[in-house]
Amino acid sequence: MGHVTSADELLDVLLAGGRRTERATHVRRLPAREGRRGDWPAWADGDLVRGYRALGVEAPWEHQVQAAQAAWSGRHTVLATSTGSGKSLAYWLPALTAIRDRTAAATLDPGRIESARRRAGVLYLCPTKALAADQLAALERLLTAARVRDVRVAQCDGDTSQDERRWVRDHADVVLTNPDFLHFSFLPQHERWSRLLSSLRYVVLDECHAFRGVFGAHVALVLRRLRRLAAAYGASPTFVLASATTADPAASAARLLGVEPDEVEAVTDDASPAGRKTVVLWQPPELPGYGPDSGAPWASLLPDEDPWRTPGEPEDRPRRTATAEVADLLADLVAHGGRTLAFTRSRRAAESVATTTREHVGSVDPSLRATVQAYRGGYLPEERRALERAIREGSVRALATTNALELGVDISGLDAVLIAGWPGTRVSFWQQAGRAGRAGADGLVALVAREDPLDTYLVHHPEAVLDAPVEATTFDPTNPYVLAPHLCAAAAERPVRTEELDLFGPRAAAVLDDLVAHGVLRRRTSGWYWTHAEPAARLTDLRGAGGNPVRVVENETGRVLGTVDAAAADASLHPGAVYVHQGATFVVDELHQADDVALVTRRDVDFGTWAKWLTTTDVVEVHDERRWGPVTWHLGMVDVTSQVLGFHRKHLPDLRVLGYEDLDLPPRTLRTSSVWWTAPASVLEEAAVTLEALPGALHAAEHASIGLLPLLATCDRWDLGGLSTALHPDTGEATVFVHDAHPGGAGFAERGFELGPIWLTATRDAIAACPCAAGCPACVQSPKCGNGNHPLDKAAALRLLDAVLRHAGAPSR
CATH class of the missing domain: 1.10.10 (Arc Repressor Mutant, subunit A)
Structure with a gap:
């Protein structure tokens, strides 16, 4: 089983020598790119250059030199190039050289006034602790290779002990942390950090495209507070930002820092080599047997009819799940020696893909079982570090992962990336795809469609995935x-x-x-x-997490297996839930919500658990109201209440329902700001929207309006939620709600209310202009719909919006 490198060989493995050809809906070959080398800058520290050369970097790429040069000259710089293009060299070379310059000056002539100035300080910020740990390890490898012992580097975050923090404050030249630590600890205790603040020369912001939506607005304000305090201590640091390829990186970087765009130098011409990349869009096959009487175990779960089918089109049949399909493909790649990441949309899916793949490869060669592992948020830090090391070194050939591996953790030399379900944005898709074929080798990327109208649309419309520009990073620090x-x-x-x-x-x-x-x-x-x-x-909480993570503790041993976010705990750690950790199954005995602990027992089971919950939206207070004739617009506070009611046990892998059990868990309520409009029966009649078509019309209008509001409110689709209902108890009419997905509100619904006619007109125009027959991701489908984009009625939504807009600006009756 030799190591596979050719993208053509990899593609042949996926296509199974032709037996699976019909599943590939599109194959695109992206050409290889030659690398363009630059010269090491004259100012670069000689020891560091020797260190890079010892690690195999003979000369930097042109974009690294351009960004490093801009940063060295004191210009704020954003480097927006592909995954694996070596962005870290562009900031570490000037930052570490600055530290060593000051050290050398003090050593050479300790009597000179300028030599008495403090050593240059560097602050490195990134979205996650895992990424900071990865950068720390990479930095230590560089300093060891360079034989540099006079630069002190440390990670400092919420997990760092008080003794370690004291050492970091007193001695560290480079501090690696995250915006949360800056907000809660570093800035409020700035007197303790005066040594670093007064000498701050560089601030590095890694993976800065992740700072978007409300989180991005929070981080932007944390950075303004940092700049203000640094100035008070006499420092004026240069900011260096590393980003995935995004639209208009200079404008996003300037908004994040609070400076003018012309004060930021954007480096976007990627000079690193890229191997040929083969991108495959993939639709799993139809399942054999169909219909309620077919005897198939899933038949009872099927809708009676497919709301997406245009009359005259052949009826869609249910297809194999993306999770099962990806497990098959991953097993074939592993058996052929390929090193692969499989990205999934959830922690459950990551565990399921890993477990199923291990079973498949074990039947071919039992020694391969251990080469397939899961990787996801909620694992303990040491467990994640070990898995990252194992995939780097090759003892693990495949990781089934959530988007936890989308951000910069340094894992290179991978042959293929499988993506189980559209990740939500093109920025995320290209970030994940960038893990394949790094360092100039060939790579294969396969996007496997989930059974969801959005995914189905994308794999049949390659231009929407491969030719459309990436999204801009949106956030509003003036909110x-x-x-x-x-x-x-x-x-x-x-x-x-x-x-x-x-x-x-x-x-x-x-x-x-x-x-x-x-x-x-x-x-x-x-x-x-x-x-x-x-x-x-x-x-304030930068991430709006809404509570402490819940620790998952094994009853017998007291061992902490991992953590689950508070918001997801009721649905995944309720009593009786099956919790999967690296293929081992545990059953939850008790969930102690007051102590943020779930107690579990190790048990081998052949079923999974699926929570059932109910979400309601109740009007608490109306702050403002506008009438367009019979149509009424409201702005106010609402309670969005979710309650887990019970759970199904389903046999694996066929998902046959084994039973249902009620639960007695308290409801969780989000009080937030919302905009909503109501359409009485006269407007529905005017729009020729029947009671039967009404739910689909309202749902489609809700999705499209949520998709359009970010263009007007400088937010992210994930910052919003919504509800549409044919008859709401508080309004007594057909109602569409769009609410902020953050406690207390974040200003987005208010913006929608202010711009009602503009917003709804843009929504209507987007639906009308879309050439699709029955609705697609470009108009009425949503990547985050809790109802699987069902029901949706594009034509009825258009008629309804036309009728509502005819009354815009009309005098109230």
């Missing part, structure tokens, strides 16, 4: 809901002066006035002050 708590935090760190308001944007003065009026801040002639005993940083 008052996000700005207010950060102004409080800034005032607590150091009173906010009038001359600093420009840093926080045009809305800062009004928000400060509001905070003073509500007694949150105190205004004095010298500025705005925080005068409360409690920490201001606690007013």
Whole structure:
């Protein structure tokens, strides 16, 4: 079983010598790209250059030189190139050279005034602790190869002990951390970090395309607070940002930092070599037997009819799941020596793909079982590090993973990437695809469609995946809901002066006035002050996680197996739930919500558990109301309540239902801001939308409007939620809600209310302009629909929106 490198060989493995050819709906070959080398900059530290050469980097790529040169000259720089293009060299070369320059000056002439200045300090920020740990390991490899012992590097985050933190504050030249630690600990305790702040020369922001939506707005304000405090300590750091390929990286970087776009140098011409990449779009086969009377175990779960079928088209039949299909393909690649990542949409799917693949390869060669593992969030850090090492070194050939491996963890030399289901954005798709064929080798990427209209559309419309531009990174740091708590935090760190308001944007003065009026801040002639005993940083959570992660603990041993986010705990760690960890199954005995602990027992079971829940939206308060004739628009607060009611046990792998059990779990309520509009019976009659067509019309209009609001509200689709119903108890009419997916609201629904006619017209135009027959991801389908994009009625939605818009601006009756 030799190591497979040719993309053609890999493709032949997928196609099974022709037996699976009809499943490949499209094959695109992206040409190889020659690398273009540059020269090491004259200013680069000689030891570091020798270290890079010892690690195999004989000369840098042109984009690395361009970005490093811009950063060295003190310009804020964003490097937006492909996965595996060596972005880290572009920031470590100037940053480490700056540290060593200052060290050398002090050593050569300790008596000179400028030599007495502090060593240059560097702060590295990234979205996850895992990525920071990976960068730390890579940095230590470089310093060891360079035989450099005078640069002190440390990771510091919420897991770091107080003793270690003290050492980092007193001695570290490079501190690797995340925005959350900056917000909760570093900035509020800035006096303790004065050594680093006063000498701060570079701030590195890695994988900065992940800072989007509300999280991006929070991070942008944390960075403004950092810049403000650094200036107070006499430092003016240069920011270097590394990003996936995104639309307009200079504008996004400037918005993140709070500077003008012309102050940021964008480096986007990727000079690294790329092997030929073969991209395959793949649709799993139809299942044998069909219909309620076919005897198939899944037949009772099928809808009576397919709402997507255009009259005259052949009826769609149910297809094999993407998870089962990917497990087959992964097993074949592993058996042929290929090193592969399989990206899945959920933790459950990652475990399922790994388990099924192990069974497949074990029947061919039992020694291959151990070469297939799962990798996902919720594993303990040491477990994840071990898996990353194993795939790098080759003792593991395949990892079934969630998007936990999408961000920069350094795993190269992979032959193939399988993607089980559309990951939601083209930025994510290309990030995942970039893991295949790194370092100039050939690579294969296969996007395997889930049984979902969105995925089905994409694998039959390759241009929507492969030819459309990547999305821009959207976030709004002037959003008052996000700005207010950060102004409080800034005032607590150091009173906010009038001359600093420009840093926080045009809305800062009004928000400060509001905070003073509500007694949150105190205004004095010298500025705005925080005068409360409690920490201001606690007013906001950057990620809106909504609670502590729940630890999964084995009953007999007390061993912590992993963690699950609070929001997902009720559905995945309820009593009786099956929890899978590296193929081993555990059954949950108890969920202690007050202590954030779930107790589990190891048991071999042949079933999985699927929670059933109910979500309702209740109007709490109406803040504003506008009437368009018979149509009414509202803005206000709503309670979005979700409650897990029970769970099904389903036999694996055929998903035959074995039983249902009720649960008694408390409801969880999100109080948030929402915009909603109602259409009475007269408008439905005018639109010729029957009661039968109404749910699909409202649902399609809801999806399309959620898809369009980010264009007007500078948010992300994932920052929004929605509900549509033919008869809502609070309004008594057909109603469409679009709400902020963040506690208390984040300003997006309010923006939708202000721009109602523009927003709804754009929604209507997007649906009308789309050439599809029955609805697609470009108009009415959603990548995050909880109902599997069902029911949707594109034509009825268009008639309904036309009727509603005819009343826009009409006098109220």
